[in-house]
Amino acid sequence: MKLNIIPDKDGFFGAYGGQYISEELKEEFNRIEKAFLEAKNDSEFNKELDYLLKNYVGRPSPIYFAKNLSKKYGNNIYLKREDLNHTGAHKINHCLGEVLLAKRMGKKKVIAETGAGQHGVALATAAALLGLECDIYMGEVDVIKEKPNVDRMRILKANIISVKSGAKTLKEAVDEAFIAYMKDYKNTMYAIGSVVGPHPFPMIVEYFQSIVGTEAREQFIEQAGVLPDMVLACVGGGSNAIGLFNGFIEDNEVEIFGVEPLGKGEKAGQNAASITYGKDGILHGFKCKLLQDDKGNVLNAYSVASGLDYPGVGPKHCYLNEIKRVKYVTVNDVEAVNAFFELSETEGIIPALESSHAIAYAIKLSEKVKNKNILINLSGRGDKDLAFILENFSR
Numbered sequence: 001m002k003l004n005i006i007p008d009k010d011g012f013f014g015a016y017g018g019q020y021i022s023e024e025l026k027e028e029f030n031r032i033e034k035a036f037l038e039a040k041n042d043s044e045f046n047k048e049l050d051y052l053l054k055n056y057v058g059r060p061s062p063i064y065f066a067k068n069l070s071k072k073y074g075n076n077i078y079l080k081r082e083d084l085n086h087t088g089a090h091k092i093n094h095c096l097g098e099v100l101l102a103k104r105m106g107k108k109k110v111i112a113e114t115g116a117g118q119h120g121v122a123l124a125t126a127a128a129l130l131g132l133e134c135d136i137y138m139g140e141v142d143v144i145k146e147k148p149n150v151d152r153m154r155i156l157k158a159n160i161i162s163v164k165s166g167a168k169t170l171k172e173a174v175d176e177a178f179i180a181y182m183k184d185y186k187n188t189m190y191a192i193g194s195v196v197g198p199h200p201f202p203m204i205v206e207y208f209q210s211i212v213g214t215e216a217r218e219q220f221i222e223q224a225g226v227l228p229d230m231v232l233a234c235v236g237g238g239s240n241a242i243g244l245f246n247g248f249i250e251d252n253e254v255e256i257f258g259v260e261p262l263g264k265g266e267k268a269g270q271n272a273a274s275i276t277y278g279k280d281g282i283l284h285g286f287k288c289k290l291l292q293d294d295k296g297n298v299l300n301a302y303s304v305a306s307g308l309d310y311p312g313v314g315p316k317h318c319y320l321n322e323i324k325r326v327k328y329v330t331v332n333d334v335e336a337v338n339a340f341f342e343l344s345e346t347e348g349i350i351p352a353l354e355s356s357h358a359i360a361y362a363i364k365l366s367e368k369v370k371n372k373n374i375l376i377n378l379s380g381r382g383d384k385d386l387a388f389i390l391e392n393f394s395r
């Protein structure tokens with residue numbers, strides 16, 4: 001199976017993706033696409049990006065054989081250590097790419113939304129480094145809840161715009177960031193936080209995240225001597241997952257699992273498992289599997305891991321689900337929190353609650369399969385989750 005999937009000329013992966021935006025904005029997005037396609041073939045652009053990934057982010061991130069966890073569960077469990085990157089997660093990979101692209105296009109400012117603040121911190125970091133202004137839209141509820149990340153962004157000189165409409169969380173932040181962007185797109189670049197949004201953003205973010213899978217495939221073969229039997233990653237919008245999956249998508253013998261957040265359960269509004277429970281719909285300018293009620297109203301998404309609670313999901317994941325190349329499965333809050341403690345206690349690695357979903361699924365799989373080589377994307381570290389965990393789940 002040849003699966004180096006790229007979108008068609010209108011930005012669709014099968015039935016998903018596209019550009020559901022105004023004609024005016026389409027023209028601008030076409031300029032961004034053109035600039036991106038030129039940049040990725042430009043040796044100067046790549047030289048700067050490669051230098052920063054190596055010496056600023058600390059790539060390549062290692063693959064670590066989790067010996068204690070492996071012994072306990074009867075499988076060989078390996079972790080791709082994106083938690084060791086500067087700023088603590090995979091998001092810096094695409095933020096650097098997006099800000100370099102914005103700079104190349106002569107933009108003065110980047111605009112983005114953030115939920116838990118992880119994307120905001122990574123973007124503010126890249127903007128500080130590369131000398132661009134940075135406006136971050138964040139729901140008022142999240143501004144209060146995620147104070148440590150808000151403090152980081154302020155120190156990095158980002159402007160935080162506290163959004164007071166609707167439920168005052170991520171969805172409203174995206175809505176308002178988009179309105180602000182449309183008023184000033186000539187001088188600014190929308191720097192989206194995952195493989196979502198109108199074409200060409202899913203393609204651009206995927207490109208910058210694919211380094212994860214490229215490195216991982218080579219490292220895995222070097223350490224284990226074979227390809228993994230199974231590859232796992234958590235799926236919010238889907239950027240860390242697609243980055244890792246791309247390294248193995250053409251290896252038919254590798255089983256691939258995308259782990260969605262089941263939150264408190266399968267009832268509407270209690271989870272953020274968009275592929276598992278969503279129906280085709282349009283949100284924020286693209287078509288995807290979308291959590292919605294019978295009338296087509298977008299549901300609030302919920303997960304204990306705020307980086308996963310988006311009601312939509314990247315278009316390529318919807319397509320990979322449809323062609324059955326990737327299996328999308330779920331893990332609930334309790335299972336994720338248990339995995340958070342399990343990895344901390346057995347390996348001395350505190351994972352992000354998002355990444356804990358992927359670890360939890362490997363543990364679940366271990367009830368059924370033994371002696372398999374399993375590779376998990378450890379998308380980020382759990383420092384940001386400590387206060388929340390101690391308050392709600394301390395043992």
Ligand SMILES: *Cc1c(COP(=O)(O)O)cnc(C)c1O
Pocket residue numbers: 089090091118119193194195234235236237238239240241307308352354355379380381
């Ligand atoms: C944001 C985030 C995610 C979810 O985003 P994806 O685009 O689905 O990767 C996962 N893990 C961590 C650590 C994050 O910060």
